[in-house]
Amino acid sequence: MDIATEVRTKGRQAREAARLLANLGTGQKNEALLSMARALEEEKDFILAANARDMAAGQEKGLSRALLDRLLLNEKRIQDMAAGLRELAALPDPIGQVTSMWTRPNGLQIGRMRVPLGVIGIIYEARPNVTVDAAGLCLKTGNAVILRGGSEAFNSNRALTQVISRAATAAGAPTGVIQLIETTEREAVNLLLRANEYLDVLIPRGGAGLIRAVVQNATVPVIETGVGNCHVYVDAEADLAMAQRIVINAKTQRPGVCNAMETLLVHEKVAPAFLPPLAAALKEKGVTVRGCERTREFIPWAEAATEEDWATEYLDLILAIRVVDSFAAALEHIHTYGTKHSEAIVTENYQRAREFLARVDAAAVYVNASTRFTDGYEFGFGAEIGISTQKLHARGPMGPEQLTTFKYIIFGSGQIRQ
């Protein structure tokens, strides 16, 4: 089967499956999720054997330790994926919810009802767990899915989708709701980007390069995820002990993710009291500091920050620090360098807390909390398929509701338009 034929065939199957899935009851969808969870556990040897082939090839290819760790499956990770599917089954079903209903003067009763998007395409890197998480969340929300994972995880992804799609169908889900593009050539991605006939939306998950390429070339609507150049601003009236806890948490609790802080802004009034003890705590955690000139007065071991540092998402134990002379300068810095992901102020001042919330344009704006909370689970959505950094349709953590659209259902009694 050539690549174009594969995309077209799987696209059609997914489209047809989506139509049936849209009207499957909540109970049946949950049965399918539970069946998928059981199958992962029962067929773990088959899955681990496939993963071992990917790991061997990856080692031979010289993949970095971080990449190999993402690629690795073991019993514990399979258990986690199964547990994730069971959690999904326990969540409320957003499909069919009528979120509002009103009656017009002419008697027309208009309701807004949540329905699935249809077919969702997901392009991601070599992380086999995404295969199961994404397929489960799409099924929960009544969407068929076309998956295209990184080629290094080819065998793992194929084994996983075989196991879970067989299990879903056995439990009554339509055949073809979970599709995996098996060709590892780049051309498959190009075809997906323009498969408007088969895909209602594309969600790229991965590095900045992948996402840029998708946005630049897709004709299918895209939900952008990913880049987070997040800031914490420590105000002149901050509780400095709280500020230190938040800064350390936002930088070091998990530095490699998009909601980690990358630049700290400190009001000049509190810099002398705040920075020296913070510096000691950062050093203890192994954080490299790149500071502006005034920062380096208080942290002599900090490297000199350049313009580029303000714009960089390190995703690492590196922190840029800038001392600002006003609240307005902090807002301006965030406006200039921020990526509208997650931004926090630490302050005890009522007025500035309100202004920060109002003026900062980002998916999540915090007062007195770590930016690390921008996450579907932490927000209470029960699941997450990524964090949208765009403004259209979904913004911030994407849970089940963000994978739905709506239709208007209109109850008349013979109304015609005058």
Next chain:
Amino acid sequence: MDIATEVRTKGRQAREAARLLANLGTGQKNEALLSMARALEEEKDFILAANARDMAAGQEKGLSRALLDRLLLNEKRIQDMAAGLRELAALPDPIGQVTSMWTRPNGLQIGRMRVPLGVIGIIYEARPNVTVDAAGLCLKTGNAVILRGGSEAFNSNRALTQVISRAATAAGAPTGVIQLIETTEREAVNLLLRANEYLDVLIPRGGAGLIRAVVQNATVPVIETGVGNCHVYVDAEADLAMAQRIVINAKTQRPGVCNAMETLLVHEKVAPAFLPPLAAALKEKGVTVRGCERTREFIPWAEAATEEDWATEYLDLILAIRVVDSFAAALEHIHTYGTKHSEAIVTENYQRAREFLARVDAAAVYVNASTRFTDGYEFGFGAEIGISTQKLHARGPMGPEQLTTFKYIIFGSGQIRQ
């Protein structure tokens, strides 16, 4: 100024204006709208003179009567535009609404607040009223706008935007919230399609060709509007008098718009009683009928419908009619040929009414009412900028709320992630 410089300059101005506008109070925005309405009335001679130049050029160019009618401004139409702006001022402001708020077990209080999208690009044909309607609705919802109207309306659009943007600024709106791309060359559109730095969303309004070109070439997120191949299905248990009223209304009340019916589906059981009197009524309204073979048994003067007719959006006094042998066949026809815009069933059967609402995938699904109600005003939104035919972000009539996004505002007391 070359084209690229114009787009870049106006894009930057709009971006900067949007930032200020996002935090303008409701009262100030409404003042600006009222000021714009007054200015239109006061400077009507200036506007009409500009329009007269477009009309003369259009006549010379041999534009069709329909196009010239769209292009024409007169005192009444200027009054209507002013009235539209005053109605916008009277509508509630969606910006700043917190649509939900909840508290997490760790005490974080998370709210979802409506905020403007930012800068909206609108590409449209030679209809000067769109210039004012779109600028007003964007201002109401806190968005800056970059307008690119059809070249035939160049002088009218320039005069209108001069008048309204001067009036908006005089009433306290930021300079640059309303931008008009003045070059009439196509290249300007191409530049807008890829102006991701300046535009948060593009809304093309116009014919199928324009919309296709935008979807195929834009890297800026697009909201598709327009195509509506809408159906009315007359069920075996329909009230036939009601069905006839609805069919005549959906086809003839205003045939040139996207929510008009294009194909009528009739259950075979009622075809003999329903079609002959309907045919007489259609004839009286000057409607041409293209029917399937069975339709032509009852309407001998109908032309023979071809496969192409089922897929055609006539936007004219032409109706395709097909007799179907079951409810399922009607659903299948709509699934195959529909464009997911507006679909109606006429029935007295409870179960089939419910099934139609559940199974038909369209922006608006009706029981016992005309498809012509798919409209922002008829839905009670108070304004409209088009009807979205896509599933992402906005579906169906786009009122003020559809021109907004949201951000999460999070109130903490020092929370850090474990």
